[in-house]
Amino acid sequence: MEAPFDVTLLMIVTVVAGISAQVLADRFRVPGIVLLLLFGIILGPDCLGWLRPQLLGDGLEVIVSLSVAIILFEGGLNLNLRELGRVSGSLRNLVTVGTLITLVGGGLAAHYLGEFPWPIAFLYASLVVVTGPTVIGPLLKHVPVDRQVATLLEGEGVLIDPVGAILAVLVLDLVLNGDADPLRVLTGLLIRLFIGAGIGAAGGAFLGVFLRRASFLSEDLKNLVVLAGLWALFGLGQEILSESGLMATVVAGMVLRAYGLPEERLLRRFKSQLTILAVSVLFILLAADLSLASLVVLGWGGVATVLVLMFVVRPLNVAICTWKSPLNWRQKLFVAWVGPRGIVSASVSSLFAILLTERGINGGDSIKALVFLTIIMTVLTQGLSAGALANFLQITATKAKGALIVGSNPLSRLIARLFKERNESVVLIDTNPEAAKEAEQEDFRVFLNSAMDTEVLEEAGLEDLGTFLAMTKNGEVNLVLAQRAIEEFNPPRVLAVFPRDPQARIPANKTKIRQALIPDLPLKTWNQYLTDGEVKLGETSLKERGFAFQVAHLQALIHAGAMMPLLIERQGVLQVVIANESWQPGDRIIYLFHAPKPKLLKRLSGGNQSHLTVEKLQEVEEIDIPESALDAPVTTDKKRKKRQSKEQTTTNSSGGQPPVTSKNSHHKQAPIS
Template identity: 70%
Template sequence: MEDSLELTLQMVIVVSAGISAQVIAEYLKVPSIVFLLTFGILLGQDGFGFLHPQQLGVGLEVIVSLSVAVILFEGGLNLNLRDLGKVSGSLRNLVTLGTLITLIGGGMAAHWLGEFPWSIAFLFAALVVVTGPTVIGPLLKQVKVDRRVATILEGEGVLIDPVGAILSFVVLDTILNSGADPQMIVIGLILRLGVGAVIGGVGGWLLGLFLKRADFISEDLKNLVVLAGMWGLFGLGQTIQSESGLMVTVAAGIVVRASSLPEERLLRRFKGQLTVLGVSVLFVLLSADLSIASIFALGWGSVFTVLTLMFIVRPISVSLCTWNSGLNWRQKIFLAWIGPRGIVSASVASLFAILLTQKGINGGDSIKALVFLTIMMTVFLQGLTARWVAQWLQLNPEANATGAVIIGCNPLSRLIARLFQERGESVVLIDTDPEACQKAQEENLRVFHSSGLDIDVLEEAGLESMGTFLAMTKNGEVNFVLAQRAAEEFAPPRVFAVFPRDPQTNGTNNKIKVNQAFVPELSIKTWNQYIIDGQVKLGQTALKEGEFAFQKAHLQALIRAGELVPLLLERDAHVQVAGASETWQACDRIIYLLHDPRPKLLKRLSGGTSASLLAVEILSEVEEIPIAIPFAEMAVAETN
């Protein structure tokens, strides 16, 4: 009874410490592994001594196996086959040739610099060929880089994990069975990967088919069905061919994602939460069992081994694997810099330390210590500097991406499209109304007659390279859904939608930020009618340092009165859609649309409302835009 109570308390401490580390890391915007390792070490044998993972016995191996299966399944579930296809050459090379380069380079470094025997050196190298999706994923959420680079890093992190884990077990088998034939070693590796891919592919397809047809199952229960099915496939793979289960989970995740399930968003969120829990528990448990003395006992040779892995082996691997990829030197440098190791390396190394000790082979604890040293150094040196490196290399898509994809071909959206086009930016309109599309074509605008939910159309429109997505149909709820889908699939730097209220503050907890365009409660129908009737003026004003407060107050008074809509915001030579929550700054240039019903102009000048007086006052200070474009419904007054 006392033993069970002690184990229960230990698991409570592990979960509490792990989730606390995640919360702190998210608040400080740093990789969570930094605090997970710190908390684990502080609570472990070399810290306060609250945690004793070895007391779990075989249970530790079970927790590690099932948690890693969930982590890799979630990684496969987040992979987009369309994006992977665009970088397939580089990705294939990194998973195959890159693995070989890391294995050879890491093995030589561990032997010559770390003074490990050849067998143990190559076992270490096999353990660290992986880059770790549990570190890469959160890192890329905090450090925004262009889509190709992010896809390569995410794809490598997920696909190389089962390859590295299986390779590690093959190398371990070779050590334990010194007479193993090299040919059988290669066959064993290929067989495990092949069996895992087949079982995962077929099982994932059947699972997706079942979920599509099982309408009687609630959405919450479907999440648990997927969890049970994934673990079932993992167990089947392990039974048929040992150590093939990791490949099974990755393949199953990719196929389930490709099945386009209606509940895909909820499923990915649920699996993401399980992954956070699994990573938190595993890192705290495994680092609690780590001996700090064993890390210091490695000496400087092991530090130089890791540095060689980071600054020589990784750059060589990236440069060779991306030779004809079309990536520029900035992208290649970032890929070479980012290679943090994660939970798969830590968990497999911990299991190997136990197995080698049981077999009476020296080096198990040293291997584990060196792997954890690699994790610490790569996470601290690469993970914490990734944002600075991305900024130095100018890989921030928000700063570089231009152009816009606009959903809706109404008069207001066509006007905004012309404004983007006049500034030399590419713009594409998408609408299901053939008549509206025809009007856009007559104005020499590029247009697609299709739904904004069609991913293939968005891809053909070039959204992946555009800086802005704007949904402005007449239905605000549809606009939000369209923007959310575009953000999930393409992650453009700026996502805007016209919607009547903010769903993100009304019970929807979503990491994907959809910005409200223009002003709150904008009536597109009303302003479209103003444009059709010619009752608008298009103007722009530069906010000046000395007059900033006065100008801002005047403009906002007109906005509140429903007389003015800010359309675009020009800042630092970049133009973007004016967001409803955007904070204006001095030196910004506001491009706006002003309601100007000409039959009522004399009444305004002779003493209308305060809002109308403000309109006249502002118009005397600003520059109207003389747009020389064939916009038939638009009436633009001459500048006085």
């Protein structure tokens, strides 16, 4: 009973350590692979000795194979063919020409600098041609670069994995059999890719049709059907021709996504969770199986080999493969810097080390050590510096400008105009013909359609806009629209007007969807204020000196229901105000101030006949807001109405302007009629 218990304890410790590493990585916003490698080495035989992967025997190879199949399928499922089309030329070059450049460059570096024999040097190079979605994906979540760069890196990571794995197997076959025929290697690679793609396309289509028609299946069972199906396709490919199963899983994921299943969001979430578990287990086990002594033996030659791979081979690869692409030099430089190696390199090199040792060929442990050294150096340097480099190159998605607003109402059109006046692209979407016509009359680009239609969002250009704002009358609909936008386009800033009911459903992706505007200020009321012309447009810059007083002043006006913050201009980027957001010195707040008309004046002007147009936005003028508004948080609604009535009388007798009581205020307001 001791051996089975040891294996059980091994898997328990592995899973606990892997998930713990992922939690800590998410907490401190570092690539998960960094802590996974660290935990695996510490728990391995060379340190604490709590993990001994050799107890698994052949089971390690089984775990590696099935886990890699899940990882690649999830990568294919997340690929957006529409976005890939924009970088298809560069992506094709990276997967084909780029593979050859890395193979040759890596082999030369390993031979001349690492002092490896030619066969072993090129075997190492074949193992590191891949990057990998398990590293690129989490990295891009922490570093939100613009969509073209992110799509190119994600596509390369997913598509080059099966190519690299198959190439490595073919090079290993040459090393073991000694028959160096490049033509045979190329033919074997193409045949395996073709067979795998065919199996994946047919299998993915079958799964898509089956899931659409199998209405009797629950959502949870459908997820398990997909899991069983992808493993079946992987096994079929492996049975027909070794290593073709990897390509089958990638293509199956891409085809299944193209079917647009209603349960696709739940399926991707399930597969994402499986991928995190698979990556956690694999990296812990493989790192624990790594000998630290073998890393030391590599010496400076191994370090130099990896440095050449990072600073010479990768930049040359990207420069050639993106020569005629529309990417600018900043984007190309970032792609050239980010090329961390991941789970496929680690898992295949571990298996190769076992096979070479069994055949009595020296170099298996050295190859594994050099591959892991490559993983460690690329992940640590590129993963930890990618954010700073993206900010320096100014290619972060958070810098993207423009807005797509769902819902045409007076408030949304005012926000749209404020974006437009700063030369930012704005698009509105509404299903109401009258609301859409009003937006057209104000010279906005409008789509009379549903924002649930991804083709409409694509035509509206959401990929290139920085903000998605859902502010229809229905808060639940806003949440659904925002989730849809994230799943299909993942814009930098996704906002929605949530229901004011505290028992309302919380969005599933609450870390990405932000609550727009102030929830305690009903949009219906402020839309009516705008229609009646009872508001003034104002702006104020928050200064370092007196910052706390300014914020308290503004918050008092908000709690009194007298002011509605709309936009914040921060570091040159115009953003919609987010609920409960902490303001900072230097922020420029653009807001609406409720300035009710006297009842007699409203009757004479026709009540609610005023409409908001561009021509009615007057020049901003310097006026002050009464400091008496600071008492607003403790004022009841009845008292506030009485106070507003007094203020109306005072305003009417003083020519329409509120009294000036503070000389230090920096507010600016413009009346909107």
